[in-house]
Amino acid sequence: MSLQAGVKAPDFTLPDQAGNPVRLGDYVGRKVVVLYFYPKDNTSGCTAEACSFRDSYESFTDAGAEVIGVSSDSVESHEKFAGRHDLPFVLLSDRDRAVRKQYGASTLGVIPGRITFVIDKDGTIRHTFSSMTNIGGHIDEALKIVKELAADDH
Template sequence: MGTLQVGDKAPDFTLPDQTGKKVTLSEVLAEKVVVLYFYPKDNTRGCTAEACSFRDSYENFADAGAEVIGVSSDTVASHETFAGRNALPFVLLSDAGRVVRRQYGAASLGLVPGRVTFVIDRDGTVRHVFSSVLNIGPHIEEALKVVRELHAA
């Protein structure tokens, strides 16, 4: 299956966050737009830079009515350490079997899991997709632009 595209329905899922609490996408969408970003691995240079960029823009996302959620195959314990070390104000979900990653088509490049960001509106429709392993900045910039457009509508 390929990457979900704009206009596709986002598959619902439930995964544990960095505290072990179960988070269900549809429950979050009942309250807010979701910026769902898949990343390769906790505590790596690129993933730390991306997480910190989302952290630094988190208030802007929140002000526009969105929740940021990061997903990787790392363990709950790894996410807890990563979130604490970097003062991340958003949840990180543990997709240990990469089931959700596959549902969303957040492909891998060889052995490295891909870096893909989705903006999902409150109806569960994908409104934006950005995929780039190396070009981290646009993940945040483009997602925030779409979230603001949805908020203004």
């Protein structure tokens, strides 16, 4: 069962595609975070999802949000994936799937799921969207919530 809206997002630190540690807690108080878990680099659905986030990235950043992708692929795999598709956002390597487990981002408890969490500036999960097949829904739903949060900020 994935974490639901209203729950504090568990903090974690994972390496990005350059091998640098990224801590979720560093964004608290500064940015809304769109944290999306996906199954595997370079698969058709995951490539489509990453490219959709890439194509909407400016809309997310304009609304004060940062996009972060997470899978159990290696740092090297993420580096190649990000380079091949010109991904402007961070991809984190969760090799032992510990963060995926914390967030309950699996299907049937075992298959790596495709789940997006929108985490507000206070570190609280405001929205979750889970679908293996509705790729566009992840981007559309997340952007809608991010824009609502930005409007609330002003």
